[in-house]
Amino acid sequence: MSDTTAETVKTFQGKISGKTIELDVDPGIEKGSDVEVHIRAIPVAADWGEGLRRSAGSMAEEWTDEDDRIFEQIYQDRKRDTRRELPD
Numbered sequence: 001m002s003d004t005t006a007e008t009v010k011t012f013q014g015k016i017s018g019k020t021i022e023l024d025v026d027p028g029i030e031k032g033s034d035v036e037v038h039i040r041a042i043p044v045a046a047d048w049g050e051g052l053r054r055s056a057g058s059m060a061e062e063w064t065d066e067d068d069r070i071f072e073q074i075y076q077d078r079k080r081d082t083r084r085e086l087p088d
Contacts, residue, residue: 012024
């Protein structure tokens with residue numbers, strides 16, 4: 001990179017395979033350009049609810065069937081379709 005070129009920093013995500021990194025999007029940088037690469041691994045997301053399951057142990061002795069019923073009702077309410085039909 002020459003001293004007269006403005007420095008541009010962009011962040012992209014992609015997959016690494018050996019010495020090759022395939023980006024999720026086109027970086028918009030001219031082919032053959034020299035670049036500097038900093039790599040930071042993205043942690044794998046845990047399954048949904050895993051944090052709740054891990055922390056629930058502290059409440060295990062206080063948890064009741066009523067708590068299960070409340071959470072099931074919340075779950076069902078979230079699944080219900082709340083969209084209204086538009087008139088013709």
